[in-house]
Amino acid sequence: MNKIAIVAGSYDPITLGHLWVLRQGLRMFDQIHMLIADNPGKKSMFSPGERRGLIRESATMYLHDVDVAARVVIDILPSSQMTVTYATHVGASHIIRGIRNTTDFEYENQLNLINKTIAPNIETIFILPPRELIEVSSSLVKGLTGLQGWKEIAKNYVPPPVLQALAEKTK
Numbered sequence: 001m002n003k004i005a006i007v008a009g010s011y012d013p014i015t016l017g018h019l020w021v022l023r024q025g026l027r028m029f030d031q032i033h034m035l036i037a038d039n040p041g042k043k044s045m046f047s048p049g050e051r052r053g054l055i056r057e058s059a060t061m062y063l064h065d066v067d068v069a070a071r072v073v074i075d076i077l078p079s080s081q082m083t084v085t086y087a088t089h090v091g092a093s094h095i096i097r098g099i100r101n102t103t104d105f106e107y108e109n110q111l112n113l114i115n116k117t118i119a120p121n122i123e124t125i126f127i128l129p130p131r132e133l134i135e136v137s138s139s140l141v142k143g144l145t146g147l148q149g150w151k152e153i154a155k156n157y158v159p160p161p162v163l164q165a166l167a168e169k170t171k
Contacts, residue, residue, distance in 0.1 A: 002030040002031050002091075003028075003029045003030045003031070003093060004029060004030065004031045004032075004033065004090060004091055004092040004093065004094075005025050005028070005029040005031075005032055005033070005092055005093065005094040005095065005096050005125075006032075006033045006035055006083060006086065006087045006090075006092045006094070006095045006096065007021055007022055007025055007032055007033070007034050007035070007095075007096045007097075008034075008035040008036075008037050008077065008083045008086075008095065009034075009035075009036070009037065009138075010036070010037055010038060010039045010042060010044070010051075010138065011034070011036055011051045011054075011055055011138070012039075012042070012044050012045055012046050012051060012138050012142070013045065013046055013051065013054055013138055013141065013142075013158060013162045013165065013166065014051070014054055014055050014058050014059075014138075014158070014159070014162060015136045015137065015138055015141060015157050015158050015162075016062075016133055016136060016156075016157055016158060016159065017098060017100075017129050017133045017136035017137070017157075018098070019058060019059065019062045019063070019159065020098075020129055020130070020133055021096060021098040021127060021129070022034065022059060022063070022072070023062075023063060023066075024096070024127055025096045026063070026066055026071060026072075028094075028096075028125075029094070030071065031071050031072070031073065032071065032072050032073070032096075033072075033073045033074075033075060033086075033087075033090055033092060034055055034059075034072060034073070034074045034075070035075055035076075035077050035083060035086060036048050036051050036052060036055070036074070036075065036076045036077060037077040037083065038077075038079060042139070045142055045145075045166075045169060046165070046169075048076045049076075050165070052074050052076065054161055054162055054165055055074050056068070056074055057159075057161040058158075058159040058161050058162060059072055059074075061159055061160070061161065062159055073090075082115075082118070083095060083115075084114075084115040084118050084119045084122055085118070085119075087119065087122050088119050088122065092122065093121070093122065093123065094122065094123050094124070094125055095112075095115065095122060095123075095124045095125070096124075096125045096127065097111075097112075097124060097125070097126050097127070098126075098127055098128075098129055099126045099127065099128055100128075100129060100134050100135070100136075100137070101134075105126065108124070108126060111124075112124040136157045140157070141154055141157050141158055141162075141166070145166050145169070145170055146170045151163060151167065154166065
């Protein structure tokens with residue numbers, strides 16, 4: 001039986017931090033479902049379909065030693081569905097969440113408590129990124145985009161396919 005976990009996020013765009021979380025998840029689970037969710041509180045730069053393509057291309061590049069096609073499922077969460085409901089539907093036993101700071105922890109723990117009410121059998125795993133990725137966020141990258149010298153800074157936070165896609169969006 002395959003051990004399945006969910007890694008959900010807006011991935012707008014996917015960052016090296018997201019890819020680090022994916023790699024850690026693949027060390028613990030046979031299959032990871034990367035679930036693209038819309039955050040109504042944020043303005044999206046990329047469509048869900050564009051994000052799916054960037055995730056696939058970036059994961060294949062970053063995880064060159066992993067059979068990404070077999071072990072990573074990239075799906076788009078319907079706007080009316082919760083992550084924990086999706087997890088139950090695909091047979092996932094865990095949801096993996098990257099935590100960068102206490103604000104992330106407080107928010108994610110609230111979601112965890114709600115999820116436990118809905119699906120008590122699904123566990124949430126919190127993992128902390130290494131120091132060099134702790135400040136990485138999609139919002140930070142989008143905020144840099146277009147500013148003088150932004151590419152030199154952003155290349156430290158996003159994989160090359162994302163850097164190229166960001167450059168095309170700012171033309």
